[in-house]
Amino acid sequence: MKLTKLLATAAMTLGLATGAFADGHEKTKVGFVYVGPIGDGGWTFEHNEGRLAVEEAFGDKVETIYQENVPEGADAERVMTQMALGGADLIFTTSFGYMDPTINVAAKFPNVKFEHATGYKRADNVSTYSARFYEGRAVQGHIAGKMTKTNVIGYIASFPIPEVIRGINAAYIHAQKVNPDVEFKIIWAYTWFDPAKEADAAKALIEQGADVILQHTDSTAPQAAAEQAGGVVTFGQASDMAEYAPFPRVSSIIDNWAPYYVARTQAVMDGTWESVDTWDGIPTGMVKIGEITDAVPAEVKAEALGMVEAMRTGAYHPFTGPLKKQDGSDWLAEGEVADDGTLAGMAFYVEGLTGEIPQ
16 A cells, blocks of 8 residues: 555656556546637637636546647647547547547547537547537627617638538627618638737728627737727627727627536546537526626617527527528528527528628
8 A cells, every 4th residue: 555655656746647646546637629829818718717627626636738729630630649648538629620630539549538629520439519609699799780880790700610600690690680781791711810810800891891890710809900990899709808898899708618628527537428419508608698898788788688588598599580591592480490400510691691601
């Protein structure tokens, strides 16, 4: 017994990959692969908050490791492999473009559990998880439609994948519902995180008359560009971005990953982990709406909060008919709600949006 304790202490001192601690039990090692820097103020920042929540919840029973700024592709596969070889029991891969690398590495390490964010490919040791960000986009669209004076709303889109297209559609539907004259101008940045590109996109949209900017990119650069321009409304993306409140940032979508990360780590510890697909939103708290500031008229704020509550209780779904597709064909009849399958694979704009989705 003394020898076991001595070896365990030595392992701790040397920082060996086993993560064993003084009573001879092994720590659960949890890895996180990030597409951007943990200081991006948006997407990766919130995933890292979830990692820190795991450390807080389990203390010395866990060891967390992370790698930031990992490009989607071969580099991601290399990083995941290193984590698995280093003794990780559970690895969270937190960007859509990590999907195939996650599947590839998981096949080589059947005893390691993987969790992939926003993808759709699963395996016996690979779960998928995402949030219904489109619920937050609906709220933003309502506020944007009511607050725009030029009737031009700019949208900085990242990549033409269903997640992003859903967000554009949800925002447009709810902006147009309260302001039939509204027009969306969309710039595809082809990046999740590139402050210079994001700033340039925001400036271009403002030059085209947009006085509201929505973004599906991860930095606060569009907030800064809007603040510099003056009079332009923005919304925090993935994180609160409250440093730009009460204006131009008038609200935000906050991705709350912490409860999920804690629960899935606990499942690995308990031996109850199994491959599942999770897609939660406002009702479970995975999607939160950041404070709606007093820059938003009181009546509009009340309407937006009413929509949030209706989604929380399940009384309202952002994709409720009647709705047509961009080409004028019928999609949803009066009162009909979109099914998850269609939403998960969404590759079309709704009626009223202009321009084509890039291929």
